[in-house]
Amino acid sequence: MSGQVDFSRALVDPNVPPPSGLRKEGGRIPSRRFNVYRNNVTVSLCDALAQTFPVVRQMVGDEFFAAMAREFVLVHPPKSPIMSGYGEEFPDFVRAFGPAASLPYLADLARLEFLQVEAFHAADAAPFEPGLLATFVSEQLADLRFRAHPATRIITSAFAVASLWFAHHGQGDLGDIDPARPETVLITRPDFAVRIYRLPQGAFPFFSSVLAGQPLGVGAQEALPGDETFDLPGALALLLESGATEAVTLEKDAEHGPI
């Protein structure tokens, strides 16, 4: 049996005794010494999660978060040494975590936070300059295709996740928020700072379609029929001003590449 296999098992599972190959202390297994490693692993991984999910942590409190994170670490240890990517499975874990069931929006909030970290580390690109849209004539607008900026992310939730996130950053009062109001969230990072935009839920079909490279005309038709909260000119303006896109092409001569 490999020494590091034994060591690893005991490291992550407190019910497994310390590995047998350790030098004894006064004839005894050095449990307290081995526990330093156990503690380092658990604490450092829980700290990494706390850094990625600060609002989730604030919402449930340090103690609850630590308990939830410890259980997550046991089931989903990181696969890579890049800690900023750790926690991709955390939102789904939170969704299934019984003790958090009274906060049904917590999982989507976790997803929003993970996407922000992704956006923070995404590749750099100059966002599309909105003024360049004037180089197209209005008959061409429906055929325009946008290429999403590498940092852009969009999610939709059955809960008011953006409002909750803003309230935890001192913008808006938690008491005024109806958590059960659906929201769509656009995340962009045109320079080095991540930006969060709260959108009505009806904006999601348009944004997800256009950001996936569908022509603007197709995206406009994706808006839910009869949804009066969706405002196409406003959505287009936000798409351009938020830095969500890095280039525009005309569908009919897409082979010429981005302008």
Added chain:
Amino acid sequence: MRFSSVPRLPAGVGIGFKPDFFDGLVDGTHRPAFLEVHAENYMGAGGLPHFQLGRLRELYPISLHGVGLSIGGERPLDREHLNRLRLLIDRYEPASFSEHLAWSSHDVAYFNDLLPVAYNRDTLDRVCDHIDLVQEYLRCRMLLENPSTYVEFSSSTMDEVDFLAAIARRTGCGLLLDVNNVQVSCVNHRRDPFAYLDAFPVEAVGEIHLGGHAEDQDDLGDRLLIDSHDRPVDADVWVLYARLVRRMGPCATLIEWDNDVPPLAELMSEARRAGEILHAEALEKRQNTGHRA
């Protein structure tokens, strides 16, 4: 394999870089001799970390310090991780690349901690093979850091200093001597830290680390030091550092402070203290050498 054309860190005092320090380091308020960054924090595709490091490398020598390569691991080195390191080294041309005598991954799990290895022929062969591969792959000489440890293995047959010296001899790698780790490991395993330093192959040392540790108790109620990097350098460690510098002369020295990180000005005052010792002891060494000549 020998690599001779590698730039070296200056023989002054550097600090571990944190994103909050950026402005004070770029606007000239503070001026450490070099900056050390953890390689794994710069493995994203883009964004602020790369912007900051790109700017800092124009102003400071950079020491790239890896924490996730698992050089002491039983499984083969992770080629993807080596590729990421090579990209970073090609892009930022650091003055030094260092990693640890430790393992941190097994099977598919990464433990985010520096775990100990047994000191015997088998692990020596394995670690040397891994270092040969790292140096060939990264096309540079690396520095290997002595660990802080809390347990020992009954399968160990070699002394830690002899083990490190043998690695340096066989692979041509340099050593990073963490004086805080010497204090932590020696207290934990009831060894004499002065004897450790006196036996250490200082000719291979390319960098020194200083940092803070916490104190706990082991199963027998004896002192158990924890390498926590969350407080000032301990008085005992300053004494060891002075003795080391008097023996080996000036050497690049880093103040490591990774948890409960203080404001930059406070970290710089630790760095100044190290700088005073560095210069005073190095001067004394020169004078002593002069008398003998």
